[in-house]
Amino acid sequence: MSIRDRLSGNEAIATAMRQINPDVFAMFPITPSTEIPQYFAQYVADGRVDTEFICVESEHSSLSACLGAEAAGCRAITATSSAGLSFMNEVLYVAGSLRLPVVLAVACRALTGPININHDYSDSMAERDSGFIQLYGENNQEVYDNYLMAHRIAEHPSVRLPLMVCEDGFITSHAIENIEIEEDDKVKAFVGEYKPENYLLKKENPLAVGPYGVSGYYMEARVAQAEAMKNAKQVILDVSEDFYKTFGRKYGLIEEYRMEDAEVAMVIMGSSAGTAKAAVDKLRDDGVKAGLIKVRVFRPFPAEEIAAALRTVKAVAVMDKSEGFSAYGGPLFAETAGACINLDIRPKIVDIVFGLGGRDFTVKAAASVYDRLLKIAAGGELGPVYSHMGQRMN
Numbered sequence: 001m002s003i004r005d006r007l008s009g010n011e012a013i014a015t016a017m018r019q020i021n022p023d024v025f026a027m028f029p030i031t032p033s034t035e036i037p038q039y040f041a042q043y044v045a046d047g048r049v050d051t052e053f054i055c056v057e058s059e060h061s062s063l064s065a066c067l068g069a070e071a072a073g074c075r076a077i078t079a080t081s082s083a084g085l086s087f088m089n090e091v092l093y094v095a096g097s098l099r100l101p102v103v104l105a106v107a108c109r110a111l112t113g114p115i116n117i118n119h120d121y122s123d124s125m126a127e128r129d130s131g132f133i134q135l136y137g138e139n140n141q142e143v144y145d146n147y148l149m150a151h152r153i154a155e156h157p158s159v160r161l162p163l164m165v166c167e168d169g170f171i172t173s174h175a176i177e178n179i180e181i182e183e184d185d186k187v188k189a190f191v192g193e194y195k196p197e198n199y200l201l202k203k204e205n206p207l208a209v210g211p212y213g214v215s216g217y218y219m220e221a222r223v224a225q226a227e228a229m230k231n232a233k234q235v236i237l238d239v240s241e242d243f244y245k246t247f248g249r250k251y252g253l254i255e256e257y258r259m260e261d262a263e264v265a266m267v268i269m270g271s272s273a274g275t276a277k278a279a280v281d282k283l284r285d286d287g288v289k290a291g292l293i294k295v296r297v298f299r300p301f302p303a304e305e306i307a308a309a310l311r312t313v314k315a316v317a318v319m320d321k322s323e324g325f326s327a328y329g330g331p332l333f334a335e336t337a338g339a340c341i342n343l344d345i346r347p348k349i350v351d352i353v354f355g356l357g358g359r360d361f362t363v364k365a366a367a368s369v370y371d372r373l374l375k376i377a378a379g380g381e382l383g384p385v386y387s388h389m390g391q392r393m394n
Contacts, residue, residue, distance in 0.1 A: 001183065002180035002182055002248075003180065003181045003183065005180075006177065006178055006179065007176065007179050007181070008035070008172075008173065008174050008176050009107070009137070009140045009143045009144075009167045009173045010032070010036050010107065010173045011035065012143055012144035012147075012179055013105050013143060013144065013147050013167070014036050014040050014043070015039075016147035016148055016187070017036075017040055017077060017105075017147070018040065018049055019182075019187040019188065019191075020151060020187065020188070020191050021051060021188070022051050022075045022076060023051065023052060023069060023074035024051065024052045024054065024065070024066065024074050024075070025040055025052070025053050025076075025077050026054040026056055026062040026065035026066050026076065026078050027040075027041075027053070027054070027055060027056070027062055028058055028061065028080070030080055030082065030083065030084035031081060031082075031109070031117050032109060032117065032170050032174060033079045033080055033084070033105065033106070033169075033173065035174075036079040036105055036107070037078075058087060059080050059084035059087040059088050060087050060090065062078045062080070063078060063091040063095065063102070064091050065078075066078050066095075066100075066102045067094060067100055070095075070100040070101065070102055071100060071199060072201050073196050073202065075151065075155075075194040076102050077102065077103050077104070078102070078104055079106070080104065080106060081106060081108065081109045081123065082108075082112075082123045082169075083111065083112060083123075085123045085126075085127060086127075088127075089127065089130070092130035093131060094210070095131070095132070095162040096130055096131020096161060096225060097131060099161060099225065099228065100160075101155045101161060101163065102154075102163075103150045103162070103165065104162065104163070104164050104165070105164075105167070106124055106164050106165065107167055107170075107173040108120070108121050108124050108167065108168055108169050109123055110357045111123050116357040117169070117170075118170060118357050119168045119169040119171050119321075119355070120322055120355055120357060121269070121270070121321045121322040122322040122323065122356075124164060124166050124298075125330075125331045127164075128298060128331060131161060131162065133153060133159075133162070133232050133236075133297075133300070134166060134298040135163065135165050135297055136167075136270050136296055136297075137165070137166070137167050137168075137172065137270070137296075138270060138296075139172060139177060139271065139274065140167075140172055140175070140176075141179050142251070143165065143167045143172055144181070145247075145251065148182070148191065149240065149251075150163050151191050151194070152190075152191060152192065152239045153236055155194055155196075156232075156235045156239075158228065158231040158235060159228050159229075159232045159235050160228060161225070161228050161232060166270075170358070171270075171271045172271055182247055186246070186247075190242070190246050190247075229299065229300045230300060232300050233297075233302070236300075237252065240252065252296065253297045253302035253305050254293050254297070254306060254309065255296060256292075257273075257277055257280060257291060257292040257293070258290065258292065260291075262289050262291025263289040263290075263315075264288075264289070264314060264373035264374055265291040265315075265317075266280075266290075266292045266293070266319060266366070266369060266373075267295065267306065267316060267317070267319065267332065268292065268293070268294060268295070268319040269295045269319075270321065272319065272321060272355060272361050275362065275363055276366040278363045279363045279366035279367045279370060280292050280366075280370075282363070283367065288370070291313070293310070295332065298332075301335050303339035304339070306339045307342075310343075310347055311343055311345070314376070315347055315349075315350075315373040315376040315377040316336075316349045316373070317351075317369045317370075317372070318330075318333040318337070318350070319332070319352055320332045320333055320352070320353045320354070321353075321354060321355045323356060329351035330351060330353050333349070333351035336349065348382055349385075350372075350376075350384070350386075351385060352369060352389050353387070353388045353389070354388070354389045355390065359390045369389070
C-alpha cells in the first residue's frame with residue numbers, strides 16, 4: 001500500500017535511492033542538487049543502506065568513479081546540476097559509449113553566464129546528445145516515479161545506457177508536495193538486482209573497458225549505441241506498464257492533455273506543463289479547443305508519438321526553456337519540427353523561448369500563447385517563428 005507523505009523533489013529522489021540501495025554513490029555537491037547526497041549521507045550514517053559512499057573532488061570525478069564501479073559490475077549513482085553537469089561533459093560521453101547504465105539525478109539549473117542558480121534546461125539540453133536517456137518530471141511524484149523506473153530502463157539488456165532523471169531546480173527540487181511513497185520491499189521487488197552480463201571482475205570472461213576505437217570499429221560501436229537508444233523507447237513503455245500494474249500510476253513517452261479534438265496546442269516540458277494545463281482548462285471552459293503535449297522523455301525523442309498527436313492540430317507553440325543560440329529556436333522546437341516534417345498536413349509551428357534563469361511563467365502568459373495560436377489557426381499571419389517571452393522590453 002502506498003504511503004502518503006510530504007517531500008521535496010530532492011528528498012523524493014533520495015528516498016528512491018535509499019529504497020533501491022545502490023552499491024556505490026560518488027558525490028560532489030552543487031546547488032540545487034546538494035540535498036540529494038546530503039539526505040543519502042544521513043541514510044549511510046544511520047545504517048539504512050550499505051552503499052559505498054564516496055566523496056570526491058569534483059563532478060568530473062564523481063561520474064568517473066561511477067563508471068569504474070559500473071564497469072566492475074556495481075549499480076552506481078550520483079547527482080548534479082548546472083556547471084557540475086557541464087564539468088562532467090567528457091565523462092558523460094564515455095558513459096554512453098561504454099554502455100554503462102549509471103543513473104544520474106539532475107536538478108536542472110541555468111548555466112553561467114551571468115551566474116544564476118535558478119531553473120531552466122540549459123544544463124541538461126546542452127548534454128542531450130551525450131548518449132544518456134533523459135526523463136523529465138512535472139512534479140515531485142513524477143520525479144520519484146521516474147527514479148523508480150530508471151534503473152530497470154537503463155540496465156535492460158537491449159539498452160545498457162546511462163540515464164538522467166531530471167527535475168526542475170528549486171521548483172520541484174525544493175518545493176514540498178504531497179506524494180505517495182511505495183513500501184521498501186515492493187520497490188526492491190520492482191527494481192530488482194543489477195545483473196550485468198559482463199564486467200571487469202567476472203573471472204570467467206575477462207575483458208577490457210574503454211579500448212581505443214580505431215576506424216575499423218568506431219562506427220560499428222556508435223551504431224550499436226544508436227540502436228540501443230532506439231530500443232529504449234519500447235523498454236520505457238514496457239517498464240512504465242509494469243509500474244502501472246504494480247503501483248497504479250500510468251506514464252508514457254509523452255502526456256497528451258485534452259488533445260482529443262484540439263485545434264491549437266502547446267508542446268512543453270517539466271513543471272511548466274502544470275501551469276499551462278491550468279490555462280488549457282480555462283480555455284476549454286470558454287469553448288476553445290486547446291490542448292497540450294508534455295514531453296516526459298526527451299531521449300530517446302518520441303518523434304512518432306508527437307507527430308501523431310499533432311496531426312490534426314492547426315497551430316502549435318513549442319515552449320523551449322533553454323536557448324539554443326541557433327538563431328532559429330531552441331532544441332525542443334528543432335526536434336518537434338523535425339518530427340512533423342513528413343506529415344501530409346502539417347500544423348503551423350512556432351517556437352517560444354521562455355523562463356530562462358527562473359523567469360516566471362504564469363497561467364496568464366500561457367493563455368497569451370494560445371491567443372496567438374488561435375489567430376494563426378484562423379488564418380492570421382504566422383509572425384516570427386522564433387521569439388522570446390517574459391523579458392523586459394527597452
